[in-house]
Amino acid sequence: MVKICCIGAGYVGGPTMAVIALKCPDIQVTVVDISSQRINGWNSDHLPIYEPGLDEVVKKCRGKNLFFSVEVEKHVAEADIVFVSVNTPTKTHGLGAGKAADLTYWESAARMIADVSKSDKIVVEKSTVPVKTAEAIERILTHNRKGTNFTILSNPEFLAEGTAIQDLFNPDRVLIGGRETPAGQKAIKTLRDVYANWVPMEKIICTNLWSAELSKLAANAFLAQRISSVNAMSALCEATGADVSEVSHSIGTDSRIGPKFLNASVGFGGSCFQKDILNLVYICECNGLPEVANYWKQVIKVNDYQKSRFVNRVVSSMFNTVSTKKIAILGFAFKKDTGDTRETPAIDVCKGLLGDKARLSIYDPQVTEDQITKDLSMRKFDKDHPAHLQPPSPTSIKQVSVVWDAYEAVKDAHGVCIMTEWDEFKKLDYQKVYDSMQKPAFVFDGRNVVDVGVLRKIGFIVYSIGKPLDPWLKDMPAVA
Ligand SMILES: NC(=O)c1ccc[n+]([C@@H]2O[C@H](COP(=O)([O-])OP(=O)(O)OC[C@H]3O[C@@H](n4cnc5c(N)ncnc54)[C@H](O)[C@@H]3O)[C@@H](O)[C@H]2O)c1
Ligand SMILES: O=c1ccn([C@@H]2O[C@H](COP(=O)(O)OP(=O)(O)O[C@H]3O[C@H](CO)[C@@H](O)[C@H](O)[C@H]3O)[C@@H](O)[C@H]2O)c(=O)[nH]1
Known part of the structure; x- marks a missing residue:
């Protein structure tokens, strides 16, 4: 069974993974977060975010092929595909304060992935990141890996809050960016096959990494x-x-x-x-x-x-x-x-x-x-x-x-x-x-x-x- 782990159980990680679990019963999806309060919420009757239709989706899959956990390292280590959906807020101090994206959460997630991984993984940028972040993340992963291979993909999310479930069920498009290498193309195909469970093929756009990263910023x-x-x-x-x-x-x-x-x-x-x-x-x-x-x-x-x-x-x-x-x-x-x-x-x-x-x-x-x-x-x-x-x-x-x-x-x-x-x-x-x-x-x-x-x-x-x-x-x- 393919295993997906998503780091970050927020407005994007929670709903997106719940819909993947619903549409792909053969995939085991685990959403992890460092906030036990958020994870407890996802495991309770009062989900930590309000989103029309979300309750029903979570209730249908939770405990079957959808799990929420604070055991971040364990689930990352076991996964074939790791989505990173942590926050990327505006920097509040230092170089680029008030403008640049703060990639602290992303960087610590990447270092942890490199540290705990014992098998090859596809690492998917779900968070919105500056163009060329994939390159920086690749460097962190390859310099800290322990004999494993990582292939990085950019798969920005376009859902809007308040209509997240509807947007995920019927997206205008799904965008997947990857390296133009055999490994990059193979990883794109793997992720495309996940979405193809419910998204028509013509709506899945595949590009290079930088186009995918920039398209998200351009769309907003x-x-x-x-x-x-x-x-x-x-x-x-x-x-x-x-x-x-x-x-x-x-x-x-x-x-x-x-x-x-x-x-x-x-x-x-x-x-x-x-x-x-x-x-x-x-x-x-x-x-x-x-x-x-x-x-x-x-x-x-x-x-x-x-x-x-x-x-x-x-x-x-x-x-x-x-x-x-x-x-x-x-x-x-x-x-x-x-x-x-x-x-x-x-x-x-x-x-x-x-x-x-x-x-x-x-x-x-x-x-x-x-x-x-x-x-x-x-x-x-x-x-x-x-x-x-x-x-x-x-x-x-x-x-x-x-x-x-x-x-x-x-x-x-x-x-x-x-x-x-x-x-x-x-x-x-x-x-x-x-x-x-x-x-x-x-x-x-x-x-x-x-x-x-x-x-x-x-x-x-x-x-x-x-x-x-x-x-x-x-x-x-x-x-x-
Ligand atoms: N909110 C939206 O509608 C939306 C839509 C599309 C894209 N995005 C992008 O998606 C990303 C996530 O947004 P969000 O609204 O879901 O944020 P969020 O703050 O709701 O969720 C992020 C979660 O990541 C967790 N986290 C941070 N560092 C972690 C780590 N090292 N390990 C484990 N968990 C960690 C936080 O505790 C938090 O619960 C951002 O880059 C955002 O720009 C958001
Ligand atoms: O005609 C309009 C449409 C929206 N808004 C306001 O614009 C803001 C953003 O609205 P909306 O885009 O619907 O919600 P978000 O959840 O912020 O979604 C945007 O931001 C997400 C995060 O990147 C993207 O994924 C979505 O595609 C993008 O629509 C809100 O304050 C709305 O009230 C208006 O004032 N007038």
């Missing part, structure tokens, strides 16, 4: 660039009276542009887009391409601008101060259907409002109070490191309360900020919300989920990204 850069482009348009829509949803629809019908990923928002979040673009920028700079680096940097600048523009709209609309005012924050996750808060725009918006001394009442159906408190206390980039390497939960911030119901959050609030597009926020009884709030009652919709006309009829003053402005907001500066 292109996706994020689309969001910054539509967000830049949203500012112009507000200034001119155009409606960004109408503009998105109009341009999206051009088959060369396409309709997806054109929703204006308070900004993109998530663990990948910013990190991977910063990494791309760093690689461009290191390769003497400052113009290319500056081009991609702009995508992040517009994203930061969108978040600060939103905070300024809130403060300037509410008589230029939110000091001591209660603001309800609906949604904290970086998108719906996940409890993940890494780089969520809600953090920057909350910090901006706290800076103006607002009192915040936060509700998200999937994010815990502990996580929110940590996120609001931590420095940028620190939160991308694994939980067990983060400082213990700080004492809660006095101006923040976390509640477990949207109506509780909005009670007596002066304003409501919608930060995540959870379906339940579309279905709230906004008359009830209005009745329980201070007047004038403001709604700032960072995700374009509410029906602006209906809310204005109820009596709310409404700001919705990229939509024609409420008469109240017309002469107020977008950026204070």
Whole structure:
């Protein structure tokens, strides 16, 4: 029986391996992690991550051909194929701090693989890594091996959180990069045969190592660039009276542009887009391409601008101060259907409002109070490191309360900020919300989920990204 071991039981390692186990009953899959808390979660009824459909997949295979373990070395030693899906956050200190990918976790995994292996292995880069990482990893493996051979492949993951299972079941493509040597080509075929159990052959793209590594960074850069482009348009829509949803629809019908990923928002979040673009920028700079680096940097600048523009709209609309005012924050996750808060725009918006001394009442159906408190206390980039390497939960911030119901959050609030597009926020009884709030009652919709006309009829003053402005907001500066 072929044995797969995946190092890293996170948002990628867990779901990806669960789907491989489901689709390949003849393969034994073990996911290992240094965090016993995470592994215990994967072995319990409360999985450590929330992802629609994941529970069912795990329940079908766990204990049969899918295992979760902290015995990292044992399972790596026994495996034929080792996936490495550890985190690759942005460096927080030293050379390239704030830009380059931190490969500490990757390097220690590679050294351990070399150290414990007694049989030949295919080592698969699943994490998103800088171009040429495979070469560095190959060096570590070959210089530290004990008579065994390693063949390295790049197999970047394209799943999006919230739709991970659907994306894994039916991917747009699977990308496998390898060396153009007989050993490299043989390894590509072995991994292709795994995916071929459920992915049509024409969707499995095989390339050289460097193309696969760069394609992952390029895909995320292109996706994020689309969001910054539509967000830049949203500012112009507000200034001119155009409606960004109408503009998105109009341009999206051009088959060369396409309709997806054109929703204006308070900004993109998530663990990948910013990190991977910063990494791309760093690689461009290191390769003497400052113009290319500056081009991609702009995508992040517009994203930061969108978040600060939103905070300024809130403060300037509410008589230029939110000091001591209660603001309800609906949604904290970086998108719906996940409890993940890494780089969520809600953090920057909350910090901006706290800076103006607002009192915040936060509700998200999937994010815990502990996580929110940590996120609001931590420095940028620190939160991308694994939980067990983060400082213990700080004492809660006095101006923040976390509640477990949207109506509780909005009670007596002066304003409501919608930060995540959870379906339940579309279905709230906004008359009830209005009745329980201070007047004038403001709604700032960072995700374009509410029906602006209906809310204005109820009596709310409404700001919705990229939509024609409420008469109240017309002469107020977008950026204070
Ligand atoms: N989250 C996503 O949606 C997504 C999608 C595609 C690609 N990626 C990429 O995949 C990689 C993993 O992302 P993630 O979101 O799953 O991260 P994550 O933080 O959820 O999981 C990584 C896990 O690796 C473990 N780990 C770190 N070093 C280890 C070691 N030496 N031995 C054993 N375990 C170790 C950590 O404890 C952690 O549980 C990143 O490179 C990311 O950019 C993420
Ligand atoms: O039209 C849109 C689409 C998305 N977003 C925001 O963009 C962020 C990222 O969303 P999404 O891409 O759906 O989620 P991720 O899980 O971050 O997935 C991205 O990052 C992963 C990690 O690399 C890749 O594997 C995926 O292909 C890529 O979509 C979120 O804050 C969304 O709210 C918008 O504001 N407008």
